[in-house]
Amino acid sequence: MQHSPVIGSGIPALDSILQGLRLGDNVVWQVDGLDTYRKAAIPFVRQALLDRRRVIYVHFIPHCDILTPLSGFLAEEVDPRPGFDSFSAQLNKIIDENGRGVFYVFDNLSALVAEWATDELLANFFQLTCPYLRELDTVAYFALTRGQHSHSAVARIRDTTQVLIDFYHVGDRLYIHPLKVWDRYSSQMFLPHLLSNGILTPVLVSGDASAISQTASKSPLKVKADSIAPWDSVYRKLAQYSEDELSFLEATPEIQALKQELSQMIIGGHPEFRRLADKYLTLNDLLSIRNRLIGSGRIGGKAAGMLLARRILLNDSSELDFSGVLEEHDSFFIGSDVFFTFLVNNDLFRLRLRLTRNSQISPEEFEKVEERFLAGSFPQEIMEQFKDLLAYFGQAPIIVRSSSLLEDGFGNSFAGKYRSEFCVNQGDPEERMEYFLRTVKLVYASAVNPDALSYRHLRGLGESDEQMAILVQRVSGMRYKSFFFPPLAGVAFSHNLYRWTDRIDPNQGIIRLVFGLGTRAVNRVGGDYPRMIAVSHPQLRPEVGCKVATYSQREMDLLDLSANDFASTPVARAISDLDFPNLHLYFSFLDDGYLREPSGPRLKSLKDGILTFNRLIARTDFVKIMRTLLAKLEKAYGYPIDMEFTAFVDAEGRIKINLVQCRPMRLTGLTEVASIPEDIAPDCILFRANRTISGGTVPNIRYILYIGAESYARKASLELKQEMGRIVGEINRHPEIVRQQIMMMGPGRWGSSNVALGINTTYADINHTSVLVEIAREEAGHIPDVSYGTHFFQDLVESQIIYLPLYPDDPQADFNLEFFQNSPNILSRILPEAQRFEEFIKVIDVPAVTGGRFVQVVADPRQQQALCFIRDHEC
Incomplete structure (x- = not known):
């Protein structure tokens, strides 16, 4: 395809990310105020005039001006008050008279709703005007006030425009986040970027991106407003109150009854989960879940466990304030009802029923079942919400995780039985959507894989109502070169069954820690060993001397952004430049059969380097935090728990934890006293x-x-x-x-x-x-x-x-x-x-x-x- 000349936006850093604007582009800025829009519009006009372009400013009477008088551009006034027909005719005349190649800046389109009282007419206006401007090789700037319009209207505008950009403040910082850039792609195009002194810096650390995006997008999904189902009826009754009003009214009988009803719909009816949800989740917590729920139904055990564990830690700050320790989460949930809709619409329901009752399937048969799932499709309404989800995350890697109704429950963990699939999430929006849909379908298919069916059958769950919800999480970590991974990840248990010495207190737990993605901590891999940390005695090891080198981690799991795939690679190769943060906390060195620690914060070489995490354990609060965390969760659950996590050390040496998963442990019979007989021949x-x-x-x-x-x-x-x-x-x-x-x-x-x-x-x-x-x-x-x-x-x-x-x-x-x-x-x-x-x-x-x-x-x-x-x- 032959592209038109590159047009400058007036913000060179933005041009670099977008690969410039092109003739025919309509650019919609979603802004948090007129001053923010001016920060985009004024540089564009100045650049256009510098390039000797004809610029027309279209001002909507009687609203505030976006552009102050500048020599060189023409201002045209149009009046929306007489109605849609009159306004459209006025604007059409202006466009006709000025012809081809003109650049336009329009006032904030949200002002039109104040006159017409409907988002529908706003979307109609845009769908009428945008293609006409494109035919005339114009470049036109429009604005929408963020959060002020229905999702359906924004979706129609998004589908019509060539460029859609979020432009907003979080605190006193200003961020630009491209959501749609037609026919252009770069590796960091769809990430949020901090704008400061004309420089755009991509947000590469997952915790920062999560906090920014969540603050900027309170209600990121399109939700139908006309449903009369009990689910949405309860939600609408609660959503009419502000957060402050709900906090004040939460103890009243009416609101309590509505909360119980909403909790039942989202979390489910298991007595232990209900106990924890009633005690720790507020109404605002439940409404926040609903705002990030695709479709309807329950969120499943894995999602509920993660949310409850976070709230347990955040609610009690008597020993340690976890609000400064836990990373923000901005997960989405695909409701369990979507699973059944997918099965029914794609003629898979009876197949699942037959396989579940039979409880046996060979790997070869399961491959054919997966092919049938992969050929399935989703309803248009769900697809629209999937688009919202991917637009929200941009090019940030995500993971699509099973969260069935029985998973991570009290007595049945289903650990590793269902699929979790990484979406490295690189490529243009169409490619990213295609891969995302594939991962969702693979997770759905895993509901009938051989391991899951055997597990259910042995536990008498063959006929149980097992619906598959899905948890979509931002992958925790940071970009480093062409890779993405967290520096620390693992699993932790509040009760330690593995005591290699009597000095270890089993009631303080154990940690299984790796460098890179946590897949290496939960799966059995060849030639590699995680660091086992007994929480009561963290510096003790099962191995001594040079055996420490034998039983250590050599390879790591990561996401390869250039290959758009999950990968395993030698640790030394991934961090060969030695500029990855805090390596001195993770590595020790073997010298004449003895371990020595690095002499300073910067490593000169990885020769004879061994991942021991010794200085992390000795010089940071990592173990102290994990000890407190495990004890709090076990106390709240009333059972020993196991959890998956990622972690990193920030620039000030503080530990940040992302709690990925939490579930109760079943230890029945495994800790019984069994005396070894001594009189056996x-x-x-x-x-x-x-x-x-x-x-x-x-x-x-x-x-x-x-x-x-x-x-x-x-x-x-x-x-x-x-x-x-x-x-x-x-x-x-x-x-x-x-x-x-x-x-x-x-x-x-x-x-x-x-x-x-x-x-x-x-x-x-x-x-x-x-x-x-x-x-x-x-x-x-x-x-x-x-x-x-x-x-x-x-x-x-x-x-x-x-x-x-x-x-x-x-x-x-x-x-x-x-x-x-x-x-x-x-x-x-x-x-x-x-x-x-x-x-x-x-x-x-x-x-x-x-x-x-x-x-x-x-x-x-x-x-x-x-x-x-x-x-x-x-x-």
């Missing part, structure tokens, strides 16, 4: 383990699924390794196995996506096991990850599966390799089609080998000891 012992997290006793284990570490590492082809997870899953679901107790033992990390590091199973492949053992043989490259805090471990916790890392080479392990190698393999009998895996996967029928005896496992997390032995009156 040596020939009855199968193994000892000296690292355990969960406790308890599992008697009467009939089957053992055993995959040898050496044969897996040295003999199994890549193809066989990739298929082993599927075979394990078929054994796990076999009717003969399900009726009995089974223990699974395999090399390295169960649940790893990297087959070189372990068996690539999912939750649905191991959910019937009673004990899961990870066999570590370092010479074979298999090192278990005590992955406390990952979604995989959360599955084990909730299913009360005892998890044991086992080091056969440790003299204290008492590993009976002969038993596992020489016992007969019944794999071909129970799964004839898996015969070619017999060399690697062994299923042992214990009573058939031991003369009718069973295996028992006893694990004591306090002593970090576990024993597996053959039960017998002689043992």
